Amino acid sequence: MRKPKRISIRNVATRAGVSPATVSNVLNGRQGAATPEVAERVQAIARELGYEVDRVASQLRTGKARVVTVLVPSLDNPYFSAVIASLERCVQDEGYDIIVASSNENEEVERSRLSALLSWRPSGVVIIPNDDRFATRTLLDDVGVPYVVVDRITEGFEGDTIGSDNFSAGRHAAEHLLEYGHSNALVVATTTRIANIRERCAGIVQVFEQAGLPAPPILEVGQTFETVAEGLQRWFTANERPTAVIALTNFGTLGVLADMAQRNIRIPEDISLVGFDDYAWMRATAPPITAMRQDVEQIAAQAWATIRARIDDPAAVPRHVRLPCELILRNSTKRIGLPIRRLPAAEEPAKGGTRRKSVARQPRV
Structure with a gap:
């Protein structure tokens, strides 16, 4: 039985009454390639004929694939998965595909996976590094591919970076608790590395110190749900229960909920909880969780816009974007007293008491 003949770009061009070059430009998402009416006609005919862009041929012509590769520390983390999904929506309208890999929070794996992704000769790379050292950046710099670092940003890194304003997010979470009268809180972090x-920790500490209160303890519980639960169990066994907890990641939030349920500690009657990130399950719990929401859609959109600009102009000035987080008030926090106000400026503690506007100059915890 004869194989059906492959539909070519010329077949689409003939039916649409345009040149093959116009078809190529339209289907590859090049802006201004045709009028909206012509572009719509070309796309409709391509769908009708079942035409698919020949990515291999395109790569042979340009030396690069219309592919953006994405490397994240873990596919188990809902935040990283949400970034990937948002990126996919961004690139598909411009004729690009994405290829995704996970480094499993391991530097050797990160290097191996990044090498594999670069073998595709991608047009750009979006990377969330494992840690601050970002040792694999040399691979990207050597190849010269446009790339943007998202979320986990190395201090002093001069390339393109997109992330949340984490310092302000920490401040907002702490200010909310002080507004509700909480002076005794626990901060649940993955790792301060x-x-x-x-x-986020620095923002929280600054707010407490500016109110004349001791800095809240910071409990590092690791990157997985299991280590969160184990760390919390040890801490609550050895310490007096605080009136509130701030969990700095979604896994941390889930781990706190699990530990409180195991101990029959009611939220918010016995302890208030502020989580981080904002997912459907946080609205579905009883009670729904008050959380600091990162704008994942905007983070992905800014990452794609940055890569696109870098592709068009490799010499462009690096972009450093910090997006605000939003405190979503729900029922997991409870007012237990009068609001705790900041001390007047002259009475503020010296350590950590200076308002800082630049993320790069924020204190380390």
């Missing part, structure tokens, strides 16, 4: 976690 990562800059964005340190920045």
